[in-house]
Amino acid sequence: MAHRVVVLALDMVVGYDMTIPPQILREATGKDGEPLYDVRICGLDRSPVRVGSGFSMVPDHDASILAEADTVIVPGTRVAGPRLHGVLPREIGEALATVPSHARVMSICTGAFVLGAAGILDGRPATTHWAHADEFRALYPNVLLNENVLFVDDGDVLTSAGLGAGVDLCLHLVRRDHGTEVANRAARYCVVPPWREGGQSQYIDRHVPEPGSEGTAPTRAWALRRLHMPLDLAMMAEHARMSVRTFSRRFRAETGMSPGNWLTRQRVEHARHLLETSDLPVEVVAERAGLGTGASLRQHMRAALGVSPLAYRKTFRHS
Template identity: 55%
Template sequence: MAVFTHPDRHPVAVLVRDGLMPMELGIVHQILGRAASPGGRPLYSVVTCAVAPGDIRTHADFTIGVEHGPEALAEASTVVVPASHAPDAADERGRLEPGLADALARIRPGTRIASICTGAFVLAAAGLLDGRRATTHWKSADLFASLFPDVRLDPGVLYTHDGDVLTSAGEASGIDLCLHIVRTDHGAAVANEVARHTVVPPHRDGGQAQFIPRPVPGPHASSTARARAWALDHLDRPLTLSDLAARESTSVRTLTRRFREETGVSPLQWLTRQRVEHARHLLEQSDLPIDQVAAAAGFGTAASMRQHLHAVLGVSPSAYRTTFRATG
């Protein structure tokens, strides 16, 4: 009997193991399970599976009953592997237990595969990350690097997307990864609606820094919130670092330092990302000509916007609009 019974929905299998972090399982079901077309049609079918059906111990004080076994992996178009606190994924030799290895072998070629937090150890032990850029929780980065030297580990980012394989750094960044999947598949408007219902930020770029411990600002420390809010209201203008610094009554040097501390990127990198996101919104939700979208997003010319969108999305503005233009 088929595991996925809705042929019009993208099939997603979440592979869980003893020691499961419950929040990570809930993230996938909440984000992907809530995603819907503008007309309200669910876009994903999400099922939970295990090496063997039955009760799975969680890292909390309860178990979950899992109905599906590894047959779900053979039918899925996307497989997500959350973290586990049980040492059954990759021991100190970086190897998989036979049952888990056999289950992963059922995944069809071309299937998109993602991990949350230390679920990346499973993907790496299966050889799925060799030669690819990946991340994991910063506390486990040194162990990961020693076990899997063929993986291009980037321990300072929220998530990575390399071909058909994605990894995220921790539990909360699993939200960012799942929203990124929705955004990639169905556009910014659908992802933003999911984020709004879930009451989470609609977008944190994958390159944003992980929240690795750093000195906590004192109660009177300044932030860049006013500058960022003002910039979002004036994206159509040719904004400069001096403009942003003036909003905080500080120097450009201080603003740049605070921006990096708070967002993980420079002010100009942040500003470009906001322009790209605004352009995506306009391409999806409006009938404005391409040159007017470029002006409204602050790129100045259609050629400039085309260059930036292609760098971030890999497609032209017109191709993006054709793919993601909102319908009823």
């Protein structure tokens, strides 16, 4: 049976957040096209739920469906108790109390305020939209908040930063449950990046590329096809027909990172893909990803993800 996901839409819900789980998770399918998730949206009752962007929606289900959930997702909301006073309204508390003990609980954006008010995040790492971090800390000092990440996976409780980071979290969920190929297919259909590092800063102040500039995108595409080969800044600048200084400046403006850091990240991502989708020895994975030796791959994997290549493969490899 498909994994049952219930999205709990509370008054003044963030409409974008609410629609992310059904859009992303319903595109996660098995080899024969079978749906892997059964996603449903509920309110506390069947009454219209106000959406913060100026309209209301009528959910198909009331909160009784929470008792059947394998995963519960609380999207962003402006509901007053959790957002302003650090208290959980009785009806929300009663609804959350029906969630099965085995179920995962997730939040998108300011949905973390609801989990905080429910005590679910006490003593746990979590994140929310960076713009609301100070007020979150004031209301929920027992939560280990980190507003500088896109999402936090703490096993049975997961939280994401604002808006688009909900896409990252849902794709991470698919990747965690069913592997990279399924997640990549869902991302490709939704025309979104299949993976952004969970440690990437939520907010990067990037300059708009200069008018008339062709940018560094062609060179980035060229480099991605040659990750197994020696590449350095000078070679990339030469391909882009720019000076090293100009290339570095434009590259950072367009990607938010230096060419060297970007290249290392892409190589680690390629290594992850190979670990998930093949039985290649670690030394061969390192070579094909352009990281040289197994020792180098282990060093980069631990720095980026905190795990060894073999531990990563054991976690994410799905037959």
